Amino acid sequence: GAVVSQHPSRVICKSGTSVKIECRSLDFQATTMFWYRQFPKQSLMLMATSNEGSKATYEQGVEKDKFLINHASLTLSTLTVTSAHPEDSSFYICSARPISGPYNEQFFGPGTRLTVL
């Protein structure tokens, strides 16, 4: 149980293009989904928190117009990196918090490695 998928697992794109990453909770419904970024040998950095049907809450310093988040249902959230640049290259990881079950547990997807050329 508590499986989260992400697609794609790896993407390489040219500078200036947009990339969409999907995050799905496969066997549970999630009240809240989270998006993190992790640079090599660094710790997880929370980018934004999204709740189904409402606007995402972005952490300080994260550009909401650049990182568009849509939480369309209780099992799906998407992150779109708009006009990507090489400095956006990173490991993007989503997590989901189940509606029911132990309080505040988050389950992570396998991550998406983005490389912007």
Added chain:
Amino acid sequence: QKEVEQNSGPLSVPEGAIASLNCTYSDRGSQSFFWYRQYSGKSPELIMSIYSNGDKEDGRFTAQLNKASQYVSLLIRDSQPSDSATYLCAVASNYGGSQGNLIFGKGTKLSVKP
């Protein structure tokens, strides 16, 4: 600023030994505590959650919580080379708009030598 502190390591233990990982947190009101394991190049995997003072055991893993001292630990018994990973301590925020969000430590890198 709510913080979670971990020794970055690396912590090196021989195979079969007990590995002890420690974590302190600053938010006295926190109620939920987690340990995640992250292999190099992979995403974090939840291995233990603990909510009450004392010990919680699951297989070779034991989580220990002391809210008075604001201290959480993870013991790994009979350590195996496959346990070599970075272990992240996470504490649920009890603070305002980010209530329930996890605050992660920077992780302790564990190396288990055969």
